[in-house]
Amino acid sequence: MLFTSALGAVALLAAEAxxxxxxxxYIIAGKEYPGYQGFSPANSKNVIQRxxxxxxxxxxxxDAKLRCNGGTSATLSATAAPGDEVTAVWxxxxxxxxPILVWMYKCPGDFSSxxxxxxxxxxxxxxxxxxDGVKVFLDTERPSGWKIAELVGGNKKYTSRIPRGLxxxxxxxxxxxxxxxxxxxxxxxxxxxxxxxTGSGTAQPNASYKAAIPGYCSNTDSNIRVPINDxxxxxxxxxxxxxxxxxx
Ligand SMILES: *[C@@H]1O[C@H](CO)[C@@H](O)[C@H](O)[C@H]1NC(C)=O
Ligand SMILES: [Cu+2]
Numbered sequence: 001m002l003f004t005s006a007l008g009a010v011a012l013l014a015a016e017a018x019x020x021x022x023x024x025x026y027i028i029a030g031k032e033y034p035g036y037q038g039f040s041p042a043n044s045k046n047v048i049q050r051x052x053x054x055x056x057x058x059x060x061x062x063d064a065k066l067r068c069n070g071g072t073s074a075t076l077s078a079t080a081a082p083g084d085e086v087t088a089v090w091x092x093x094x095x096x097x098x099p100i101l102v103w104m105y106k107c108p109g110d111f112s113s114x115x116x117x118x119x120x121x122x123x124x125x126x127x128x129x130x131x132d133g134v135k136v137f138l139d140t141e142r143p144s145g146w147k148i149a150e151l152v153g154g155n156k157k158y159t160s161r162i163p164r165g166l167x168x169x170x171x172x173x174x175x176x177x178x179x180x181x182x183x184x185x186x187x188x189x190x191x192x193x194x195x196x197x198t199g200s201g202t203a204q205p206n207a208s209y210k211a212a213i214p215g216y217c218s219n220t221d222s223n224i225r226v227p228i229n230d231x232x233x234x235x236x237x238x239x240x241x242x243x244x245x246x247x248x
Contacts, residue, residue: 019094020055022069023175023191027087027157028078035089035193036071046075050172050192055092057179057187061217061224067116068174068192077111077194082166082201082247088175088191090156095179096141096149097228098186099239100127102160103213104195106204107170111194116172119212122205124173124246125160126239136235137228141181148177162195163247165203171195174213178240183228203248216241 026033026048035049050071058065080086088102102125107114127147129136136145151158158175176190190213217224217240224240227233 019092020057020187020189021090021093021177022052022055022189023049023088023193024091025089026078026193027085027089028195029080029084029086031078033076033078033193035191036074048074048076048078048193048195050074050194052191057189059185059187061188061219061221062214063188064214066188066190066214068172069190071192072115073112074194077170077196079196079198080162081199082162082164082197082203084162085159086162086173086195087157087159090151090177093148093151093156093177094141095177095181095187096152097138097146098148098178098180099146099223099237100125100148100151100158101176101178101239101241102126102158103174103176103241104163105172105174106167107172109170111170114170114172114194116174116192116213119207119210119215121174121211121213121216122209123241123244124163126241126244127158128239129237136237137226137231137233148179151177161246162197163203163205163245165201165248166197166199167201167204168197168199171197178224180226180228183230184225186224186226201248205245209242209245211242
């Protein structure tokens with residue numbers, strides 16, 4: 001019996017590892033772009049996405065991998081204009097509780113020397129809970145008023161817009177899912193891609209919209225370390241980070 005349940009536990013762990021996820025492709029200004037394929041480091045396919053190692057979660061706000069899941073460079077970049085749509089596609093996703101965050105960062109120059117350091121990250125989109133405000137925190141994962149739950153079904157896509165009037169240049173775009181289904185044990189899933197923004201815009205968010213990554217959150221924040229099974233806590237949720245900047 002013990003032997004069987006130990007095997008069961010191992011099988012469960014393996015299933016859980018396989019059950020996480022990552023952004024695996026994009027649709028930007030109507031054009032499809034394949035992403036990097038994790039689990040195969042030998043794959044040197046030219047893509048717009050910064051490479052990431054596997055589907056496993058990052059477990060801390062201060063982990064250096066929080067920035068781009070360890071990815072530092074990509075050989076290609078997409079092109080988009082302010083107002084264009086950017087859709088991220090996840091090949092698999094299984095967690096129904098937690099926020100979706102979409103960030104951008106203006107590179108000072110070439111992508112090859114753009115490391116995403118400093119307080120230059122700004123949010124262009126976010127989604128949290130939009131249900132009845134009664135059952136924000138549930139005991140079990142299941143479809144709910146969390147936007148992230150929609151990624152669990154057939155449509156594993158999330159669409160945002162490049163902010164209107166955004167100044168042209170080389171930008172990183174970072175899609176982040178924070179899974180909150182394990183009490184007090186948030187899991188972060190961020191991936192980054194490279195986009196060259198065109199046009200003659202002049203708008204840039206000011207400092208009140210910007211943050212560093214890592215740095216925008218702390219492991220003790222009430223919207224990061226969530227006792228998901230505690231129904232006595234206020235049933236409201238504020239997405240972490242600075243306010244969303246939607247452009248000029
Ligand atoms: C940043 O911009 C917002 C909106 O335009 C404005 O309300 C705010 O005062 C500005 N903050 C700083 C630090 O300039
Ligand atoms: Cu997972």
